[in-house]
Amino acid sequence: MSEIKSFNLQKAFEASGVKEVLDELDRDLIGLLPVKTRIHETASLLLVNKAREELNLSKIQPSLHMSFTGNPGTGKTTVAMRMAKLLYRLGYVRKGHLVLVTRDDLVGQYIGHTAPKTKEILKKAMGGVLFIDEAYYLYRPENERDYGQEVIEILLQVMEDHRDDLVVILAGYADKMDKFFSSNPGFRSRVAHHIDFPDYSDDELFEIAIKMLKEQNYVLGDNAVTILKEYIAKRREQPHFANARSIRNGLDRAILRQANRLFNKGDVELNAKDLSEIDYEDFALSRVLKSKPPTQP
Amino acid sequence: MGKPKNKDRYKKGGVMAYKDMGYWQPDYEPKPTDLIAMFRITPQDGVDSIEAAAAVAGESSTATWTICWTDRLTANDKYQAKAYRVDPVPNSPGEFFSYIAYDIDLFEPGSIANLTASIIGNVFGFKPLKALRLEDMYFPVAYVKTFAGPPTGIVVERERLDKFGRPLLGATVKPKLGLSGRSYGRVVYEGLKGGLDFTKDDENINSQPFMHWRERFLYVMEAVNRAQAMSGEIKGHYLNVTAATMEDMYERAEFAKSLGSTIVMIDLVIGYTAIQSMSKWCRDNDMILHLHRAGHSTYTRLRSHGVSFRVICKWMRLAGVDHIHAGTVVGKLEGDPRTTAGYYDILREDFVPMKLENGVFFDQHWASLNKVMPVASGGIHAGQMHQLITLLGEDVVLQFGGGTIGHPSGIEAGATANRVALEAMIFARNEGRDLMAEGPEILKNAAKFCTPLKTALELWKDVTFNYTSTDAPDFVPSSTPS
Amino acid sequence: MKITQGTFSFLPDLTDEQITKQIQYCIDNDWAVGIEFTNDPHPRNTYWEMWDLPMFDIRDAAGILYELNACRKVYGDNHYIRLSAFDNTHGWESIKLSFIVNRPKVEDPGFRLVRQEVDGRSIRYTTQAYSTDKPSSERYRD
Numbered sequence: 001m002s003e004i005k006s007f008n009l010q011k012a013f014e015a016s017g018v019k020e021v022l023d024e025l026d027r028d029l030i031g032l033l034p035v036k037t038r039i040h041e042t043a044s045l046l047l048v049n050k051a052r053e054e055l056n057l058s059k060i061q062p063s064l065h066m067s068f069t070g071n072p073g074t075g076k077t078t079v080a081m082r083m084a085k086l087l088y089r090l091g092y093v094r095k096g097h098l099v100l101v102t103r104d105d106l107v108g109q110y111i112g113h114t115a116p117k118t119k120e121i122l123k124k125a126m127g128g129v130l131f132i133d134e135a136y137y138l139y140r141p142e143n144e145r146d147y148g149q150e151v152i153e154i155l156l157q158v159m160e161d162h163r164d165d166l167v168v169i170l171a172g173y174a175d176k177m178d179k180f181f182s183s184n185p186g187f188r189s190r191v192a193h194h195i196d197f198p199d200y201s202d203d204e205l206f207e208i209a210i211k212m213l214k215e216q217n218y219v220l221g222d223n224a225v226t227i228l229k230e231y232i233a234k235r236r237e238q239p240h241f242a243n244a245r246s247i248r249n250g251l252d253r254a255i256l257r258q259a260n261r262l263f264n265k266g267d268v269e270l271n272a273k274d275l276s277e278i279d280y281e282d283f284a285l286s287r288v289l290k291s292k293p294p295t296q297p
Numbered sequence: 298m299g300k301p302k303n304k305d306r307y308k309k310g311g312v313m314a315y316k317d318m319g320y321w322q323p324d325y326e327p328k329p330t331d332l333i334a335m336f337r338i339t340p341q342d343g344v345d346s347i348e349a350a351a352a353v354a355g356e357s358s359t360a361t362w363t364i365c366w367t368d369r370l371t372a373n374d375k376y377q378a379k380a381y382r383v384d385p386v387p388n389s390p391g392e393f394f395s396y397i398a399y400d401i402d403l404f405e406p407g408s409i410a411n412l413t414a415s416i417i418g419n420v421f422g423f424k425p426l427k428a429l430r431l432e433d434m435y436f437p438v439a440y441v442k443t444f445a446g447p448p449t450g451i452v453v454e455r456e457r458l459d460k461f462g463r464p465l466l467g468a469t470v471k472p473k474l475g476l477s478g479r480s481y482g483r484v485v486y487e488g489l490k491g492g493l494d495f496t497k498d499d500e501n502i503n504s505q506p507f508m509h510w511r512e513r514f515l516y517v518m519e520a521v522n523r524a525q526a527m528s529g530e531i532k533g534h535y536l537n538v539t540a541a542t543m544e545d546m547y548e549r550a551e552f553a554k555s556l557g558s559t560i561v562m563i564d565l566v567i568g569y570t571a572i573q574s575m576s577k578w579c580r581d582n583d584m585i586l587h588l589h590r591a592g593h594s595t596y597t598r599l600r601s602h603g604v605s606f607r608v609i610c611k612w613m614r615l616a617g618v619d620h621i622h623a624g625t626v627v628g629k630l631e632g633d634p635r636t637t638a639g640y641y642d643i644l645r646e647d648f649v650p651m652k653l654e655n656g657v658f659f660d661q662h663w664a665s666l667n668k669v670m671p672v673a674s675g676g677i678h679a680g681q682m683h684q685l686i687t688l689l690g691e692d693v694v695l696q697f698g699g700g701t702i703g704h705p706s707g708i709e710a711g712a713t714a715n716r717v718a719l720e721a722m723i724f725a726r727n728e729g730r731d732l733m734a735e736g737p738e739i740l741k742n743a744a745k746f747c748t749p750l751k752t753a754l755e756l757w758k759d760v761t762f763n764y765t766s767t768d769a770p771d772f773v774p775s776s777t778p779s
Numbered sequence: 780m781k782i783t784q785g786t787f788s789f790l791p792d793l794t795d796e797q798i799t800k801q802i803q804y805c806i807d808n809d810w811a812v813g814i815e816f817t818n819d820p821h822p823r824n825t826y827w828e829m830w831d832l833p834m835f836d837i838r839d840a841a842g843i844l845y846e847l848n849a850c851r852k853v854y855g856d857n858h859y860i861r862l863s864a865f866d867n868t869h870g871w872e873s874i875k876l877s878f879i880v881n882r883p884k885v886e887d888p889g890f891r892l893v894r895q896e897v898d899g900r901s902i903r904y905t906t907q908a909y910s911t912d913k914p915s916s917e918r919y920r921d
Binding site: 452455456459460461462463492511515518519522523525526527528529530531555556557647665668713716717720721723724727728729743746747 | 780782783784786787788789790791797800801804820821822823825863864869870871872873874875876877878887889890891892900901902903904906908
């Protein structure tokens with residue numbers, strides 16, 4: 001007589017700490033609605049899979065390798081870190097750390113150098129998540145002796161044989177990734193989860209900017225709201241726009257200008273408000289806005 | 298330096314209180330280079346505890362029963378030992394802990410004989426005291442560095458033996474007395490072949506009518522080498538070189554070396570100078586030095602009088618032995634768990650913090666002096682393996698004498714039973730299992746593939762030695778809220 | 780014969796699952812795990828061949844097992860393989876745990892004890908592995 005067991009998904013969801021990670025994700029990350037939805041779906045799938053395992057309905061470790069596509073600065077790395085934590089809580093990886101690499105970390109410089117280099121990284125990533133940024137650069141069809149091919153072979157082998165030991169996330173631009181997958185069908189068949197990261201809207205980037213300033217104990221002065229919005233709109237039109245990353249760089253420069261501005265005031269007493277407020281002037285001098293005279297508040 | 302001393306005493310001469318002669322200095326702050334001794338003092342009725350402490354300080358340093366003008370030819374203030382603190386012993390009326398500081402220049406560098414001649418030379422027979430016990434000592438690094446310490450140390454011993462990650466396993470040959478050399482070697486061979494790392498001469502095996510020492514050495518080394526070839530593993534036997542004279546001991550040690558032994562053994566009763574001589578010899582000859590603490594209980598066991606074994610441990614680490622018997626807790630010989638933990642820390646750690654509940658009264662830096670491997674021996678058996686490893690850790694030699702040789706299926710079976718129990722327990726510990734809770738279960742499972750272990754567990758399952766300890770610490774552990 | 784070097788030689792040969800747990804114990808203690816192999820099992824042969832370098836900064840035992848399996852593929856049939864965990868803490872700076880994880884597939888012929896009679900009754904003993912009577916490439920083969 002077989003024992004009848006049952007599984008309470010809600011309880012498992014709360015006890016595993018997965019809920020906590022998902023709540024954090026929803027709370028901490030601005031925008032990214034489609035990404036959040038996909039991650040919620042993935043979490044549910046994995047949780048149900050665990051339940052099926054418990055009741056002996058499924059024995060196969062599902063393929064968890066993923067691709068994260070999207071433009072730079074759309075939160076792929078940040079989400080990957082949360083994903084590692086999530087997989088750890090769900091019991092799909094044993095340690096939950098994230099090892100972040102690019103082509104240079106994997107490909108060697110001479111014959112016999114690549115395999116040990118790649119294996120070194122793979123060993124360190126085992127028990128966690130290996131995040132390969134701009135993964136398509138591993139494949140260089142124009143050079144048939146490129147050592148990247150060796151990496152790809154080892155990687156495919158490990159992705160297949162060590163599903164229990166590590167999860168690989170391939171990340172990069174959507175179009176380049178598509179090309180990569182079509183010329184490397186081995187990856188396409190091994191990557192089960194594709195998550196696309198859309199660009200942030202202007203309003204989302206503004207919100208992100210406010211949050212970034214707050215994290216460093218700065219505030220945006222009332223007179224700077226309009227110019228920051230204008231900055232965001234203009235920055236998007238510039239080459240090499242990288243979403244949140246560009247905003248962070250812009251803010252870093254504004255903070256620098258603020259320091260300069262305060263220093264040039266000379267022998268005066270500054271209070272906490274003076275030291276933490278980013279003003280109109282701190283953006284006004286930006287190269288981004290130079291193309292047209294900035295609007296006065 | 299300190300408060301003004303009572304110089305008038307020299308004018309008057311005669312007898313005066315020790316505490317007024319400068320041997321009691323409650324404001325004294327020990328210098329970083331001072332040695333400190335902590336005595337448990339039981340003054341005679343009517344003798345003031347402070348005067349008693351000052352007397353101990355005086356009698357163990359510069360003073361005699363009367364004032365001598367010749368003190369004035371010396372830097373007497375420096376050479377006077379200074380009692381600076383006297384505390385009543387918790388729950389022991391009439392007993393006091395007194396702390397006495399000694400200037401480093403009172404001692405010859407690198408000599409335990411000189412140290413002990415001062416600290417325990419005269420004072421233990423002093424009439425105004427009912428009893429006196431040296432509880433602990435602190436040695437400044439400047440003094441520690443005058444000793445070479447253990448010739449081999451735990452780490453190098455393990456490297457030489459190629460044995461890591463588990464206690465070493467030994468057994469003392471039984472019967473202690475009466476075997477001929479040829480029979481003796483048989484016991485050694487069976488034990489080592491069965492899985493022991495070491496076998497051991499007992500403390501009183503020297504060169505008696507029934508077995509000349511050379512016979513023992515020759516047969517034992519045949520057994521050691523044969524067992525080594527049968528197992529592919531390094532084996533050893535502590536050849537006891539204890540003898541009547543230093544010359545005899547050197548002769549025996551040299552013979553052991555010529556036969557390829559990795560280790561020799563001495564007894565504590567040969568004296569501190571002989572121990573240091575043998576340590577030096579071992580250092581010069583790549584030999585591990587095993588010390589049997591024969592005789593120590595005559596002065597370490599009683600709580601109120603004598604020298605605590607923790608002090609002996611410190612002296613022996615300085616003098617330089619590689620192994621010392623330091624108690625089993627669960628076996629047939631004296632050993633309170635916390636007191637014993639204190640000994641083990643003193644022998645094995647590079648820095649030993651003060652821990653009153655373990656009877657350790659001072660922070661002690663060993664300044665990278667080699668570590669001493671404690672030996673647990675006396676009335677222990679395989680069924681206690683989980684307790685032994687939990688209490689004593691892995692850097693220890695576990696010696697099962699009766700527990701090996703008394704095995705009904707023979708010595709080899711006894712040795713195998715112990716080795717399997719040992720490895721299974723370490724294996725389980727590394728897997729994260731709770732040894733104290735699951736120990737018996739782990740042993741039972743190991744016995745499924747090892748019949749000798751099954752027999753041993755069955756035979757000795759009820760053997761325990763539960764007597765009240767005579768040397769428990771005076772301080773109870775304070776519970777720390779977690 | 781069964782050579783009893785290493786920490787767990789008196790236990791039945793370890794499964795990969797058991798090896799994994801022991802490796803994880805080493806990693807969790809911050810010890811670097813190295814893989815070594817030999818076909819010269821003399822008890823005083825200290826320096827077995829290293830399979831690459833000891834592995835530092837590995838988080839999960841799977842990383843070490845991955846290399847062990849690679850080593851087994853090449854040497855597993857006719858070599859001993861052991862894992863050694865190294866602790867670089869001051870005051871130790873040596874091996875903390877070392878155990879055999881692979882034995883040659885053929886029975887080890889064991890050791891010969893050579894006795895040389897010297898002065899008086901003294902004898903010099905020399906241990907020789909029968910396996911090393913053959914050149915390295917022919918050891919532990921049927």
